[in-house]
Amino acid sequence: MLASAASRLSTALSGWRDLPPSIKDSVLTVVVTVLAFTPTVAHIGPEIGDLPRHEPGGVGAVVGVALTLAMCLPLALRSRMPAVCLSVIGTAFAISQVLGYPETFGKVGILLALYAAGAHLARLRRTFAAVLTAGYAVLAVALHNLGSPQRFPDFVAFYLVLVVIWLAGTGMRRWRAEEAERRRLAAEVAAATERARIARDLHDVVTHHVTAMVVQADAAQFLLDSAPERAGTGLRAISDTGRRALTELRTLLGVLEATGESGTAERTPALGKIADLVERARLSGQPVEWTEQGEQLPRSVDVELATYRVVQEALTNALKHATGKPTKVMVRHGEDHVEVEVITLGPAVGDPATPSGGRGLTGLRERVRMLGGDLVFGGLPDDGGFRVRAMIPGSPA
Secondary structure, eight states: OHHHHHHHHHHHHHHHHHSOHHHHHHHHHHHHHHHHTOTTTTTOSOOOOOOOOOOOOTHHHHHHHHHHHHTTGGGGGTTTOHHHHHHHHHHHHHHHHHHTOOOOGGGHHHHHHHHHHHHHOOSSHHHHHHHHHHHHHHHHHHHHHTTOOOOHHHHHHHHHHHHHHHHHHHHHHHHHHHHHHHHHHHHHHHHHHHHHHHHHHHHHHHHHHHHHHHHHHHHHHHHHHHOHHHHHHHHHHHHHHHHHHHHHHHHHHHHTSTTOOSOHHHHSOOGGGHHHHHHHHHHTTOOEEEEEESOOOOOOHHHHHHHHHHHHHHHHHHHHHSTTOOEEEEEEEOSSEEEEEEEEESOOSSOTTSOBTTBHHHHHHHHHHHTTOEEEEEEOGGGOEEEEEEEEEOOOO
16 A cells, blocks of 8 residues: 555656646745735735734735735746746745744745746846845844844844755756756767767668679679579579668668657667677678577667677678688587687688778677677788677677
8 A cells, every 4th residue: 555655746746847837836835825825824924013003904905915825826937937026025025024024824925936036047046145135134233223133143043044955956957958958968879879870870881782782793703704604593693682771771760760669679689689690791702601609598678689690791891801711610509608600711802800981890899899899800920811709798688
């Protein structure tokens, strides 16, 4: 029962926080106004003058009600027009003190308006604070001349209470500004991270498929002279590779749409599609030996995508820099990690480790490190080829 009550209270508080400021101010105004005319609590409120009580009657009673309303109703503007709210309530409070009207809960409005001014006033804050201080000094002198029993330390103590309330509102204002700035910076970092991720994916997709198409086109051109009957197979492979490239590019471009309808899971190649990468590399003329060890378990989206991209980039480099050289792809499934190793035997024509605009293997290393793993690459001893090895942590999803 207590848990249910706590849950309902938490839901109610969350709903209250989500309400627009104007609605919250209106509710607060109604509550303060009702309490100001409720006999049980009507006499509770801040007091500084302690002048002889003026028991209003007739017109005086009407003036007393008007002053009470003037200290309550402007609270509806405390967030949108804090200076106006505090000015009206402060004036009504001062008049009430000077005329010696009885205490009323409506005088709490001066405290609420002061806090709101500290929290929401955006322009001329120091000037407004100086005007309020001067006004309070005039009120203190007037009350003293009218015979108030309060002494100078009493007026100073009351003033310090008002200052503390103002500073509390100022602290809330600064906290909100810092929170907004943190949210803005977090949004910028998230946007930059997403742009970098999409750039890496575009690089991986375009480089892989275009490299495969170039290799296949070169092979088809050679076959046109030596074995024309086999050239059709190469041309079909080019067509299939181009269609796959267009499909992946459309998916990535869908991520950039404002609707964000393309979910991460929908655009992520599964671990099982590594076999397609190997098969496409073979069709491009690259002899690839694929080994898979351990039981393939469903991993998180990021882990599966990183694994796929490591194999894709390594095979792309093999096609580009070591065409026709034997290549070994090994994927080992551990309990809490996936290990990928791609070895291309024989000397490479170019340097597969050369960064391409911060992407390629360098970008993949950043992607893997963001997941808490590591990626290393480099040439094998005695010009024995090139190796890419990645350790990607990730418990089964």
